[in-house]
Structures are given as C-alpha cells and as structure tokens.
Amino acid sequence: MSDDLPTEPENTQAEPLSRAIGERYLTYALSTIMNRALPDARDGLKPVHRRILYAMRELRLAPNGAFRKSAKITGDVMGNYHPHGDAAIYDAMARLAQDFAMRYPLVDGQGNFGNIDGDNPAAARYTEARLALASEALMDGLAEDAVDYRPNYDGTLTEPVVLPAAFPNLLVNGASGIAVGMATNIPPHNLHEVIDACLHLIKTPDARDDTIAGIVQGPDFPTGGVLVESRETIAEVYRSGRGAFRIRARWEKEDLGRGQWQLVVTEIPYQVQKSKLIERLAELIQNRKIPILADVRDESAEDIRIVLEPKTRSVDPEQLMAALYRVSDLELRFSLNMNVLIDGRVPKVCSLKEVLRAFLDHRREVLVRRSNFRLEKIAARLEVLEGYLVAYLNLDRVIEIIRYEDEPKKIMMAEFRLSDVQVEAILNMRLRALRKLEEIELRAERDSLLEEREGLQAMLSDEGAQWARIAEQLREVRNLFGKSTREGQRRTQITDAADVEPIDMDAMIEREPLTVILSKMGWIRAMKGHQPLDAELKFKDGDGPGLALHAETTDKLLVFASNGRFYTLPANGLPGGRGMGEPLRLMVDLPNDADIVALFPWREGEKYLIASKDGNGFIVQSGDTLAQTKSGKQVLNGYALLCKPVSGDHVAVVGENRKMLVFPLDELPEMARGKGVRLQKYKDGGLSDAICLTLSDGLSWPMGGGKTRTESDLEEWLGKRAGAGRMAPRGFPRDNKFV
Structure with missing residues (x-):
C-alpha cells in the first residue's frame, strides 16, 4: 500500500505554518516600508x-x-x-x-x-x-x-x-504614506526658511532644537490659510517629530454699504476639497445647524472666493466663523509624523534637526563624489593637454612621423614618451588646430585646470571648506526659489490668536411651535404649529401612526430606545411635514434591532423613571440623558421598557401577571447609569408598565369612550419596593397599561 502513496517532490520543504506566514509577511512589510510608502530623508x-x-x-x-x-x-x-x-x-x-x-x-x-x-x-x-x-x-x-x-x-x-537633491525636498514639499505598522505625514514648508535653518546648522552643528524651530516658523501650505498655534507648541512638535497643527481658512469681512456686510473666504485649509466644503456648509444651512448663516455661494474663478451671507448683520463675524470652525473643514488639524528612511534603509521618527542633518550629510557625500569625479576628468584632460603641448613643441617631427612612418603611434610613444591616450589624441587632431593661437589656448586651459584641481584637492582635505561650499550651493538655490521670487514668499500666516467664543446657536433659533410625528416604522417629521395629536395623517404603505407630541423649534428631543440609550435630536433639524419624513435611524446611530420606547422634549431639571423588561429601574436626571454624538448615551443596562416623567410621591407598577404594587418614590435611587434596583418581584413574566403618582389623588386610567376611572383608595396595593403586589383593581385595562 505504501508504494501507492503520493511522494513529495524533491524541492519541497516542510516548515511550521506560523513561521512560513511570518517570514513572508515580514518580507511584504519590509517591501512596503522600503519601496513604497516611506520617503527617503535625503531627497524626500x-x-x-x-x-x-x-x-x-x-x-x-x-x-x-x-x-x-x-x-x-x-x-x-x-x-x-x-x-x-x-x-x-x-x-x-x-x-x-x-x-x-x-x-x-x-x-x-x-x-x-x-x-x-x-x-x-x-x-x-x-x-x-x-x-x-x-x-x-x-x-x-x-x-x-x-x-x-x-x-x-x-x-x-x-x-x-x-x-x-540641491534642497531639502522632504520638508519643502512634504510627504505622506501608509506602510505596514507605520505611517508618515509631513506638511510642506517654505524653502527659504528651511535653507536658512540648514545654513545655521552648518554654522552651528550643535544648535538647539528650539533655535531651528525658530528659523523654520512652521508649515507653509500651497493653499495658504492661517496656522493657529503657539510658538511653544510648534517647537515641541518639531522636537518630537510627532504632533498636529491647527490650520484655518483665511477670510475677510466685505462691506456692502448701508450697514450690510458678508464674509469672503479666500484661502481654505490644505487638502480640503472646495466642492465638498461648500456642500457641507450648504448642508448645515439646510439642516439649520447654523441658523445664523443664510446662504453660501461659490464665486471662485482662478482664486478662491466663497461668500458666506449671515441672516442678520448684528452678529459678530469672529463668533460666526468660530461656530463654522467647529462644524466644518474651515478648520482642521494636520497631523505631523516625521517617519522617514534614514540613508534609505532605517525607518525612524525624526525631529526637524535630525531631518536637516540627514540632508546635509547627504549633500556633503554628493559634494565629495562630484569633486572626485571632476578630479578624474581633470586628470584625463590634463593628460591629453600635455600630449598636445609636446606635439606643438615638436610639430615638424610629429608631422614627419605621421607622413612617412607606417606605425606612427609606436614611434611617437617611444620617441616622446607619450601614453596611448595622448598619442591617440594627437593623431585625431584636426589640421586647423595646429595654429599658434590654439597652443596659447591650450596652455591657458592647462593652467586653469591645474588651479581648479588644486582648489578641489584643498577642499577635499578640509572639512570646513566642504561645508562652506555646501552653504554656497544652498544660497544659490535660495536665490532661485526664495523669498525674492513670487512663488517663494510665505503663504501660510502663523498666529497665536486667542480662540473666540462661538455663537450660541440655540439662542439664534427662532422659537416656533411644532408637532412632531413619529410613525410605527420610525419615520419622523415636524409640522408647523401645534396640530391635534389625533389628526389623520398620510403614511407610507404598511406604516401608520406611532408617537405624536407638541414641541418648539428651540427644543432638543430625547429618543429613548430599547437598548437603554438616549439619543438627542434638535427639533429645528427635523424634516418638514409636507412629505413622509425621514427614517430616524439615519439621523442617529440606532441599531436595527432596537425599538423606540419614548420620544419627548428635553427639559432642564426634570427627572425620569426608566425601567427594563426584567423589572429593574431607577431615576435619572435630565442632565445625564443628553447625548453629544449620534451614537447616543448609554444609561440603562438591560432591555429598556419604559421612560416616564417623575412626579408625585409614589410609584405604581404592574406586571405581566396583572399584579400591581404601589410603593414610595423615595425608595428608588437616582443614578446616572446602571441596571437599577428591583421594582417588583415576579415568578413568571416581567414588568408591564409603571407610572408616578400622588397617593392622595389616587390612580386613574382610561376606560374608553373618553371616560376615566379613578381608584382613590390604594391601601390594598401599598407595599415595599420589590414586593409581589396584588391583583389589579377591577376594570383595570386589559393591556396592563396605566395610560
């Protein structure tokens, strides 16, 4: 049987899978780092x-x-x-x-x-x-x-x-890239400032990082803008090689006469797409997130011109822009991560000084190599010139040898002690080069080359002379691209301006009544005015009425979901009532498996009783329910069943077993988040409903047909929290709901 088994090929090797994958992944990672994602510190x-x-x-x-x-x-x-x-x-x-x-x-x-x-x-x-x-x-x-x-x-x-690389391109043009396990992001800088820093480093090799950061004032983006950072922050970022810069759009107030004005954005932050920025601003206006902003227009031609028109001219322009900075890309943070390849081999997060030093060391190596190359060329040319001069000194004999000898090359090499290169050059000379003037020019060229060789040899033997030559080359580049040219002038303004307190947007919203409609399928809309809550409305096929409430445009609406999270919606941002509305799940990050338990306007200082299906609950302050993000705020742990406003002095709860219990409100704790305490004890099932009440007023519930029944004597159902309770009063609703 063993003869029938397949045999392994001779070139097959067995090794553990982890080692095989590890070695191959490491090869891939190194290839990505070295050959794709990270720039070289020398040429950027x-x-x-x-x-x-x-x-x-x-x-x-x-x-x-x-x-x-x-x-x-x-x-x-x-x-x-x-x-x-x-x-x-x-x-x-x-x-x-x-x-x-x-x-x-x-x-x-x-x-x-x-x-x-x-x-x-x-x-x-x-x-x-x-x-x-x-x-x-x-x-x-x-x-x-x-x-x-x-x-x-x-x-x-x-x-x-x-x-x-005649200039530090890594800093001048910046770089960005994502490798395996590391990334780089370097902003552009002003060439004049970077070369000034190089010259200072040549003069003072042990210069302090703060001194270098003082010369390179900060990034200089091609799109301009305003860099809003302190000198201390900029110096620290350059010292560590990691950090972020806050960059803002440049704007100006344009007077229209008669007290009218508008704001004009002339420069936007680096790497921000103008079309997407304007779309975002238009979306903010449409959703009434910036109610003080009336319109945004793109009047750009070759230059950027974005017009922002305020709804009222009584607002402070600085405050309006401060509000826009918070919600749009008119301000962003540009991260700096100076992760580069040193000598093309070693990835390292470098400081500004280390990057400049890597460039200068490269320039010195380039200078030495070019100088040695030039010395070789000079030596070769001098050898030829010496041969020419020998030929001029013995011109008649050279001509005679060339005319009458069969092998003039060997005879000339032996008679005048010339090299093969020199004889070849003489034999390839043109007749016109035999004039007297040519000899004078050859001697002048020889003297010039000897002088140049002497200078190069002196420079190569003196490190100070090498750095002086590098500094001279850098100054030449600075003259070509520096501040004396239009392109070389700094574009990004650097300021340590104090932050302006933005406008309170809530205070700018016009207060108007609204009727909020939430359908069974979770589509929400807002109708102007306080409409009857039981009015007939149109819904999508298969949908129907869910929740309805009266609110105002200045309200914040709280959505409590069965996942125990509170979500916050601005009432003025809801879609209008002419259509069917929009899905609530698109406005907040509400999971598909979570149901909406309650929807109501937020009121400062109010308290809410929240409880889970298991019969646990507690009281939460309204201040602990506001969510700052679309993902909401987790408050109740467990499957949430209800959220009711707190009032009165007692709590009535009823279970799915129709047993009711009434206990003092002060037995419930106030918490910001948690599972809560047991409200009622059950053998089977769970909580059905709960409500707060004033014991002296009794308990009321609807009977249908507009009638209400009140049970004024609740002594029979009074007990301690977490008790089992007794059967609900006769006539209590069959759905086990108090309201």
Missing part, C-alpha cells in the same frame, strides 16, 4: 516619484524644452523602472504637477491636471508634461557620479538609488 521622494523624474530626464524633458504626452511618460516609467499600474503612476505624476498639492511643483503640466474642487485629472492621453525647474535642482549632478545606481527591475537598465 518615494521610489515612484524618483523614477518618474528620472524617466522624464532620460526623455530630455527639460524645463525649457518641449512637452511630451503624459501617456508616453507613464509608459516609459512603467516599462523601464516601475512595474506597476499605469493609473497609479499617472496619479503620482499628476500630483507632482498640482500647485495646490505641491508647495514647489516638480512637474510642469499642460492640460487638465485636476483642481482644488477635487476633480480628477484628464486621461494621460490628453495631458502633457515636462520637468519643472525645482526637479532640475533635485537631479543636478546625476551625470557626475553624485549618487549610486542600481539595476532596474529586470536588469536591463540602471536607476539612481537617491537623487542628489
């Missing part, structure tokens, strides 16, 4: 961005040259360097061209590359691109052995491991 680029710029350089798409189709660029990047989807590559390239996403765009785009409204770029076949001037600065030195190269994915070409 991810591999896809670096490959896009390098491929465009190979296509000779210089800043002053012609544009090429984006489809061509995307195809070259995908085919030569980045074997991933063309859509992902094009999206990455399009972002490099968006002036609202990049502080200093690295790609010069022609055509529709998207806009701040959130519209996508046109297809790659419709747009064209070339390198921007900033990209040229990032790649300056690639042809001079400034960085290492590695084989591309299939080994047919090579690509740079990192770009030389």
Whole structure:
C-alpha cells in the first residue's frame, strides 16, 4: 500500500505554518516600508516619484524644452523602472504637477491636471508634461557620479538609488504614506526658511532644537490659510517629530454699504476639497445647524472666493466663523509624523534637526563624489593637454612621423614618451588646430585646470571648506526659489490668536411651535404649529401612526430606545411635514434591532423613571440623558421598557401577571447609569408598565369612550419596593397599561 502513496517532490520543504506566514509577511512589510510608502530623508521622494523624474530626464524633458504626452511618460516609467499600474503612476505624476498639492511643483503640466474642487485629472492621453525647474535642482549632478545606481527591475537598465537633491525636498514639499505598522505625514514648508535653518546648522552643528524651530516658523501650505498655534507648541512638535497643527481658512469681512456686510473666504485649509466644503456648509444651512448663516455661494474663478451671507448683520463675524470652525473643514488639524528612511534603509521618527542633518550629510557625500569625479576628468584632460603641448613643441617631427612612418603611434610613444591616450589624441587632431593661437589656448586651459584641481584637492582635505561650499550651493538655490521670487514668499500666516467664543446657536433659533410625528416604522417629521395629536395623517404603505407630541423649534428631543440609550435630536433639524419624513435611524446611530420606547422634549431639571423588561429601574436626571454624538448615551443596562416623567410621591407598577404594587418614590435611587434596583418581584413574566403618582389623588386610567376611572383608595396595593403586589383593581385595562 505504501508504494501507492503520493511522494513529495524533491524541492519541497516542510516548515511550521506560523513561521512560513511570518517570514513572508515580514518580507511584504519590509517591501512596503522600503519601496513604497516611506520617503527617503535625503531627497524626500518615494521610489515612484524618483523614477518618474528620472524617466522624464532620460526623455530630455527639460524645463525649457518641449512637452511630451503624459501617456508616453507613464509608459516609459512603467516599462523601464516601475512595474506597476499605469493609473497609479499617472496619479503620482499628476500630483507632482498640482500647485495646490505641491508647495514647489516638480512637474510642469499642460492640460487638465485636476483642481482644488477635487476633480480628477484628464486621461494621460490628453495631458502633457515636462520637468519643472525645482526637479532640475533635485537631479543636478546625476551625470557626475553624485549618487549610486542600481539595476532596474529586470536588469536591463540602471536607476539612481537617491537623487542628489540641491534642497531639502522632504520638508519643502512634504510627504505622506501608509506602510505596514507605520505611517508618515509631513506638511510642506517654505524653502527659504528651511535653507536658512540648514545654513545655521552648518554654522552651528550643535544648535538647539528650539533655535531651528525658530528659523523654520512652521508649515507653509500651497493653499495658504492661517496656522493657529503657539510658538511653544510648534517647537515641541518639531522636537518630537510627532504632533498636529491647527490650520484655518483665511477670510475677510466685505462691506456692502448701508450697514450690510458678508464674509469672503479666500484661502481654505490644505487638502480640503472646495466642492465638498461648500456642500457641507450648504448642508448645515439646510439642516439649520447654523441658523445664523443664510446662504453660501461659490464665486471662485482662478482664486478662491466663497461668500458666506449671515441672516442678520448684528452678529459678530469672529463668533460666526468660530461656530463654522467647529462644524466644518474651515478648520482642521494636520497631523505631523516625521517617519522617514534614514540613508534609505532605517525607518525612524525624526525631529526637524535630525531631518536637516540627514540632508546635509547627504549633500556633503554628493559634494565629495562630484569633486572626485571632476578630479578624474581633470586628470584625463590634463593628460591629453600635455600630449598636445609636446606635439606643438615638436610639430615638424610629429608631422614627419605621421607622413612617412607606417606605425606612427609606436614611434611617437617611444620617441616622446607619450601614453596611448595622448598619442591617440594627437593623431585625431584636426589640421586647423595646429595654429599658434590654439597652443596659447591650450596652455591657458592647462593652467586653469591645474588651479581648479588644486582648489578641489584643498577642499577635499578640509572639512570646513566642504561645508562652506555646501552653504554656497544652498544660497544659490535660495536665490532661485526664495523669498525674492513670487512663488517663494510665505503663504501660510502663523498666529497665536486667542480662540473666540462661538455663537450660541440655540439662542439664534427662532422659537416656533411644532408637532412632531413619529410613525410605527420610525419615520419622523415636524409640522408647523401645534396640530391635534389625533389628526389623520398620510403614511407610507404598511406604516401608520406611532408617537405624536407638541414641541418648539428651540427644543432638543430625547429618543429613548430599547437598548437603554438616549439619543438627542434638535427639533429645528427635523424634516418638514409636507412629505413622509425621514427614517430616524439615519439621523442617529440606532441599531436595527432596537425599538423606540419614548420620544419627548428635553427639559432642564426634570427627572425620569426608566425601567427594563426584567423589572429593574431607577431615576435619572435630565442632565445625564443628553447625548453629544449620534451614537447616543448609554444609561440603562438591560432591555429598556419604559421612560416616564417623575412626579408625585409614589410609584405604581404592574406586571405581566396583572399584579400591581404601589410603593414610595423615595425608595428608588437616582443614578446616572446602571441596571437599577428591583421594582417588583415576579415568578413568571416581567414588568408591564409603571407610572408616578400622588397617593392622595389616587390612580386613574382610561376606560374608553373618553371616560376615566379613578381608584382613590390604594391601601390594598401599598407595599415595599420589590414586593409581589396584588391583583389589579377591577376594570383595570386589559393591556396592563396605566395610560
């Protein structure tokens, strides 16, 4: 039988599943961290961005040259360097061209590359691109052995491991990415300030973090805005490499004459889509969440212009904007997480100073490599020049050898002690180069190269001279992109403005009567005025009347559900009564398996008796029932059955077994949350209903036909809480409900 069993292939190895999965997941995680999500601290680029710029350089798409189709660029990047989807590559390239996403765009785009409204770029076949001037600065030195190269994915070409980077692109343009178990999010900064910080760090290598943070004042977003943070907070965020910045829209008050005015938003926070922002503001107006705001209009052309029209001009503009900051993206918090790859290998959360130091160390390595490359070129050229000069000194003999000898190369090498390279250069000389003027120019070139070589050798032997040269290069870049240019001026204003107390929106709501209708299926609406609660209304097919109550637009409505949670609804935000309303479950996070137990207006200082199906309950203050979020507030643990206002001095409860018990109200505890205490004891079944009453007034219940019966003597049912009780009075409703 053993001969019939399948045999394992020879190249198969058995290993525990946990180890196999662990090793493969670790490989995947490292690949994501190193090759996709985290930027390199040296040039601030991810591999896809670096490959896009390098491929465009190979296509000779210089800043002053012609544009090429984006489809061509995307195809070259995908085919030569980045074997991933063309859509992902094009999206990455399009972002490099968006002036609202990049502080200093690295790609010069022609055509529709998207806009701040959130519209996508046109297809790659419709747009064209070339390198921007900033990209040229990032790649300056690639042809001079400034960085290492590695084989591309299939080994047919090579690509740079990192770009030389003439400026700290990581901070200047920012970066964001999500890896496995880690993420990065770095805002853009002003190039002039970042280079000033680099120059200070060159001058004072042990500079304090606070000093560096004082030079780099804070993020400088391409969309402008106002950064509302203290200097201490900004310095702490830069020191730790983690934190958040609060960024607000920039706005101004526009006078319309005759006491009329409106607010105009001219800059919005970074990465906020203008169309979605306006939709949100319009939704707030429609739902009456900001009753003081009458209208919002988008009058933007090339510049942003969002007009906010107040309902009354007596309101303070600062307070109105403070209210809008709380409920819209006119203010947001931009998280900073400076998690980057140091030397392209080690992920680390760095401080501002550490990131700048990584860049400067890279620039020094680039300088040394370019200098050594230049020395090699100088040595090669000097060797050729020396050969030329020997030829000029012995011009007649050189011509004679070339004319009459069969192997002039060997004879010249032996007679004049020249190298193979020198003889080849002499033999390849043109006749026109034999003029006297050419000899003078060669001697001048030789002297110039000797002087340059001496300077380079002196710099390479002196670390101070190296840093001086780096500082000079940084100043040159600062002159190109710094504050002296229109693009280099700071766009984001930094202020430590005190927070303004927002308008009390509840006080701005006009007080009007409402009739709130809740159907059996949970559709809610509000009709103007106090309509009869038993009036006939239209409902959806299969639906019918549920709860109805009188309220006012200024009220907050409490919804108590069988899951023991209270939900809060503003009465002025309910849909109008012309339609069928809207599902209550869409307005609050009410689970599908939870039923609505009660709906009533919230009143300050009131108390409510709440009880569960099991017969447990307690008294809760109205202040403990208000919910601040759509998810509600958990108050009663257990399946909730009822919620009744507290009044009088006694509580009457009736079980499903029709036994009734009356006990003093003060035997019930007041709690903010919990299971409560036992109201009545049952052998079978549970609680059916409960109500608060005044013992001297007796207990009343409806009899039908508009009649009411009152049991004035309740001595027979009086007892202690948690008692079994006695059978309900004769004539008590068959549904076991007090009301």
